[in-house]
Amino acid sequence: MTSLPQKMPDKMPERMSGVILKGHGDLDQLEYRNDLALPDMGHHDVLIKVEAAGVNNTDINTRTAWYSKGDGDSDDASWSGQALQFPRIQGADVCGTIVAVGDSVEKDRIGQRVLIEPCIREAQGKTLETPWYFGSECNGGFAEYAVVSNRHAYKVTSTLKSHELASFPCSYSTAENMLTRARVQPYDRVLITGASGGVGSAAIQLAKARGASVIAITSPSKADEILEIGADQVLGRNVNYADALGANSVDVVIDLVAGDAFPSLLDVMKSGGRYAVAGAIGGPLVELDVRTLYLKDLSFFGCTVLEPKVFGNLVKLIEENKIKPLVAETYPLSEIATAQTSFEQKKHIGKIVLTVNADAKIAQ
Structure with missing residues (x-):
């Protein structure tokens, strides 16, 4: 973990499980591992224990270099049009609980159940000139823990299960x-x-x-x-x-x-x-x-970069029960290849979601 001052629980694991994307290509570029380091956390960040993460077209498009406009050239094969840095933890649709915060973040955020806004405008405490996509230009939620700027972690109060909430953020x-x-x-x-x-x-x-x-x-x-x-x-x-x-x-x-x-x-x-x-x-x-x-x-x-009020409005609609989750299938994170294969067959309606931590709970 980073040496920056931060508010951490007494006991945190030194390693975590997660899926890394090793490079552009087929499903063999995805590797599930149990020895990944926990992500570094800066002054303005929060550390989230991931409970569920949805599968998206962006995951497959990024892996296969679909975004590239060149012939076999992967230098522009990402959401932002820049070369992707490997290994990369993908995963934009994230529901989880804040377990630690940077020293510039209010301590009472610890314990909050959150959804991550996938369109990232701030990273490492700085406003980005060109927004990132969570799990593309930075590591995402296909792991037990994820880090994001405090402003992109939206508290959500809902009786929906974690895999249901994880169906909302990106789509x-x-x-x-x-x-x-x-x-x-x-x-x-x-x-x-x-x-x-x-x-x-x-x-x-x-x-x-x-x-x-x-x-x-x-x-x-x-x-x-x-x-x-x-x-x-x-x-x-x-x-x-x-x-x-x-x-x-x-x-x-x-x-x-x-x-x-x-x-x-x-x-x-x-x-x-x-x-x-x-x-x-x-x-x-x-x-x-x-x-x-x-x-x-x-x-x-x-339409790529989210308008500023969009994600907050979405969370409000969720909390008011004005929209409902549509989860077609769930798989454990270790079965990501099976989940993505099913996703590409397009036989489902709604979302396919990966469950991450077994103790994912329902918020009261």
Whole structure:
């Protein structure tokens, strides 16, 4: 541990279990170990005993160097476009309990149950020029303990279990950020692609909480479950959207897919419509007729860095029970390869979560 002054419990282990990413590549680049050093903690940091951590597209995209725009070049294969430093502990979706704090942090934070905001604006006591992603530019939550700046550890009061709470941070904050950037209002008609995934299913709930009408795009086999989540209408992925909905009939598109369907998404948008994107599971290269963009006065929003109030608003919605967790499967951390394999098969709805410490509790 660091020699910086800090408020620590009397007994802390010298080593911890966790999963390291050794380099870009296949699942063999993930290694579960029991001899990792506890993370160093600075003056403005908190040490969190991780109870559960969710699996995300970002984990797989980072491991496989999907973010790189070069041919076989991994120098830009990270969330920030910078070369990743290995070994790296991934994991952005974290629920846990604060067990120690730096000497500039209030001692009464110890014992608080928290969710970590995955979009990191402060590290080592300094504001970052370019925000990091937890588990990408810094070590994350696929381990027994994690360190983060005090400002990014949000106290949460809830009777939900830890693996349920761990389903919220990344997917729901991404979805809420997209809705915020696209200025979704009551009575807006919102089209959501990739609706069965973690972000898509979160966006359904969050859009309905804003009073919007939701059209969800997913496979027909998942339609009934998507309707139960709150969608008003479900369309299959291969449907002609203009034929099914009518041209110029949608106020907002929340897109997580991109790919070949991109032009049809713009066809169904009204004049002055808003398009927000935070994923490209259908393919990152799309065909855009620029005339459609400017003649319809469309607004496009690329959504990565969270707006400042998004995560706090999300925690409030959780505490008010206005949104619910959607956990499809759970695995122990040591079975991360199995969990990621299941994740990539895309047969689930909601989130796949890794449980970390066996004594994960329900807060009272």
